Amino acid sequence: MKKLPLGRSGISVSAICLGSMTWGTQNSEAEGHAQIDRALERGVDFIDTAEMYPVNPVSAETIGRTEEIIGTWFASSGRRDDVVLATKVSGEGLKAVRGGAPISPETIRASVEGALRRLQTDHIDLIQFHWPNRGSYHFRQIWGFDASGQDRAATLADMTACLETLGALQAEGKIRHFGLSNESAWGMAQWLRLAEQGHGPRAVAIQNEYSLLCRYYDGDLAELGVNEDVTLLAYSPLAAGLLSGKYANGAVPPGSRRSLVPELGGRVNARTWAATEAYTAIAAEAGLDPVTMAVAWVMSRPFPVIPIVGATSVEQLDRSLDAADLVLDEAVSKAILRAYRAHSMPF
Numbered sequence: 001m002k003k004l005p006l007g008r009s010g011i012s013v014s015a016i017c018l019g020s021m022t023w024g025t026q027n028s029e030a031e032g033h034a035q036i037d038r039a040l041e042r043g044v045d046f047i048d049t050a051e052m053y054p055v056n057p058v059s060a061e062t063i064g065r066t067e068e069i070i071g072t073w074f075a076s077s078g079r080r081d082d083v084v085l086a087t088k089v090s091g092e093g094l095k096a097v098r099g100g101a102p103i104s105p106e107t108i109r110a111s112v113e114g115a116l117r118r119l120q121t122d123h124i125d126l127i128q129f130h131w132p133n134r135g136s137y138h139f140r141q142i143w144g145f146d147a148s149g150q151d152r153a154a155t156l157a158d159m160t161a162c163l164e165t166l167g168a169l170q171a172e173g174k175i176r177h178f179g180l181s182n183e184s185a186w187g188m189a190q191w192l193r194l195a196e197q198g199h200g201p202r203a204v205a206i207q208n209e210y211s212l213l214c215r216y217y218d219g220d221l222a223e224l225g226v227n228e229d230v231t232l233l234a235y236s237p238l239a240a241g242l243l244s245g246k247y248a249n250g251a252v253p254p255g256s257r258r259s260l261v262p263e264l265g266g267r268v269n270a271r272t273w274a275a276t277e278a279y280t281a282i283a284a285e286a287g288l289d290p291v292t293m294a295v296a297w298v299m300s301r302p303f304p305v306i307p308i309v310g311a312t313s314v315e316q317l318d319r320s321l322d323a324a325d326l327v328l329d330e331a332v333s334k335a336i337l338r339a340y341r342a343h344s345m346p347f
Contacts, residue, residue: 001016001042001043001324002015004304006084006126006177006231007179007203008204009176011125013045013306014306015299015306016295016306016307017086017309018310018317019309019310020047020049020069021053021054021056022056022311023066023069024062024065024069025056026260027054033076035311038314038317040079042321045082045083046083046084047084047086048207048235049070049085050066050088050090050130051087051090051118052096053065057261059096067087068118071118071119072120074119075120085119085126086124086125086127086205087115087119087126088181089111089128090103091103091129102133103129103133103162105161108162108165108166109169116174123174123175124174125175126175126176126205127169127175127177128178128181129179129181130182132182132184133158136184138208138209139182139265142216156190156194159190159191160199163194163200166200167199167200177205178200178201178204179233180205181207181233182209185219185223185224188203188228189224192228204229204230205233207233207235208233208234208235210235210307211298212239212275212279212340213239213243213267213272213275214236214239214345215344215345222302225305226304231305232303232304233305234305234306234308237295237307238294238309239264239267240261240264240265240267241258241264243276243279244294244319245283256312267347269346271343271346271347274346275343275346278339278343279293282332286332288326291316292319292323293332296326299323300327300328300333307320
């Protein structure tokens with residue numbers, strides 16, 4: 001598998017990242033370990049997790065379990081040095097983690113120290129802020145997003161204090177690089193500006209949702225990514241499984257994400273089905289697996305991007321990893337563009 005630069009970090013990572021959010025609920029420890037083994041066997045060296053994982057559902061009883069599963073794999077395999085590891089600091093509103101406290105110098109340090117223990121490692125390669133303290137338009141919040149109540153001075157002071165804490169953690173060797181998640185173009189621009197002023201590490205990546213069905217990134221953020229060398233870590237490249245076609249005709253396979261979260265985090269609505277059918281039909285006509293096509297399309301975008309692929313079985317994982325060897329031909333690319341124009345942004 002080819003390697004790509006991770007922003008301006010100076011390191012390269014596999015062109016596909018392994019996601020882990022089902023390990024500890026939908027997947028057992030053994031299944032999580034099996035997915036890591038298969039991913040590394042196929043050339044993946046980049047794993048993403050978060051202190052709030054696993055999901056489906058998120059609960060106080062399971063918070064941190066996914067990091068623990070990765071930690072036991074490190075301990076049993078002795079292969080920590082073979083992996084670039086990313087995790088995330090939870091923020092305001094998630095009551096199961098620190099009572100829902102916002103991201104702050106205190107919570108950043110507590111999060112990092114806790115993650116290091118659970119992961120059984122002495123450093124985190126990429127620490128990310130899971131969502132902004134000021135709120136964002138992600139997670140289907142675009143329909144009512146209103147930035148008019150934001151306090152610019154307070155936001156920038158908060159960012160500065162957080163960057164200074166990250167700088168201290170870097171100096172201590174506990175973290176290596178920094179990234180954001182569920183951020184906006186304005187927010188990322190401020191983080192970069194403050195870093196350039198010397199307040200802390202420069203963000204190398206932004207982890208936002210991106211798929212054939214969710215393309216908010218294509219505008220201002222894509223331009224920022226190109227010009228500022230910020231890598232998009234694209235989560236949900238299969239739109240929570242919709243693009244696999246497994247939910248066609250109202251199907252709800254036992255044990256699937258939709259069996260646990262019927263609306264798939266707000267992704268299911270009347271427009272979703274027509275859009276999904278359009279893309280799966282393109283794959284069928286071209287003789288492609290719809291999963292492989294959807295991931296390969298993300299990898300083909302004209303800005304720095306690495307898809308994060310998750311699975312509940314090794315077999316599912318293989319279908320996503322097959323995208324590493326797939327280049328979409330012109331006919332498929334044109335058909336995808338036509339489908340996008342007909343079914344733009346269904347959720």
